[in-house]
Amino acid sequence: xxxxKESGPTLVKPTQTLxxxxxxxxFSLRTSEVGVGWIRQPPGKALEWLALIYxxxxxxYSPSLNNRLTITKDTSKNKVVLAMTNxxxxxxxxxxxxxxxxxxxxxxGYYFSFFDYWGQGILVTVSS
Amino acid sequence: xxxxxxxPSASGSPGQSVAISCTGTSxxxxxxxxxxxxxxxxxxxxxxxxxxxxxxxxxxPDRFSGSKSGNTASLTVSGLQxxxxxxxxxxxxxxSNNVVFGGGTKLTVL
Numbered sequence: 001x002x003x004x005k006e007s008g009p010t011l012v013k014p015t016q017t018l019x020x021x022x023x024x025x026x027f028s029l030r031t032s033e034v035g036v037g038w039i040r041q042p043p044g045k046a047l048e049w050l051a052l053i054y055x056x057x058x059x060x061y062s063p064s065l066n067n068r069l070t071i072t073k074d075t076s077k078n079k080v081v082l083a084m085t086n087x088x089x090x091x092x093x094x095x096x097x098x099x100x101x102x103x104x105x106x107x108x109g110y111y112f113s114f115f116d117y118w119g120q121g122i123l124v125t126v127s128s
Numbered sequence: 129x130x131x132x133x134x135x136p137s138a139s140g141s142p143g144q145s146v147a148i149s150c151t152g153t154s155x156x157x158x159x160x161x162x163x164x165x166x167x168x169x170x171x172x173x174x175x176x177x178x179x180x181x182x183x184x185x186x187x188x189p190d191r192f193s194g195s196k197s198g199n200t201a202s203l204t205v206s207g208l209q210x211x212x213x214x215x216x217x218x219x220x221x222x223x224s225n226n227v228v229f230g231g232g233t234k235l236t237v238l
Binding site (some may be wrong): 043045046047048049061062063096108110111112113114115116118119120121 | 131160162164166172174175176179180185217219220221223224225226227228229230231232
């Protein structure tokens with residue numbers, strides 16, 4: 001059974017760096033093509049993909065937030081960490097981590113496209 | 129503004145069928161057969177319902193089906209049940225290892 005759970009601060013001040021941890025079980029980041037991603041959801045708004053890290057330490061970032069995000073993993077502890085710098089009130093929302101995998105398409109190479117197991121999420125509020 | 133366009137709401141009576149659309153561009157929905165759909169009940173994590181346009185993960189009822197034509201994908205829920213009332217989000221591969229989501233559709237079972 002695959003489970004994921006997010007942890008971290010629920011309140012951060014503007015300009016601070018947010019650091020969130022995803023602790024997972026039921027799969028390993030030693031398994032080929034497996035990945036863990038982060039997706040956020042502002043209150044009452046749409047989902048937005050942020051970042052993803054693969055078993056081999058390859059990383060992908062949302063083009064719109066690339067310069068603010070860093071994703072890392074600790075394979076032995078089954079944890080993935082997301083850091084987001086220069087937090088703003090518009091970054092308020094629920095942050096989810098999720099299991100993913102990448103596949104191969106001869107036209108585009110390796111790609112990921114969906115998240116099949118999600119954590120409940122953690123609500124992060126950015127306010128002074 | 130979301131990358132993919134969904135109607136804000138949809139509704140149907142129990143037993144009926146409802147289709148939810150998801151419109152993108154040739155750079156995402158129209159360019160790849162990698163559209164996914166998620167169901168989200170209030171306060172819960174999203175649940176994958178459809179991937180690769182029309183494939184269902186194990187455990188998802190066959191009342192849920194997906195399709196695509198050009199730049200528009202659709203999720204159809206047949207034989208509506210009360211527990212289908214939820215928010216539904218589409219997503220699509222958008223090239224260069226980027227995934228975009230729709231704005232979400234609130235499905236109401238009348």
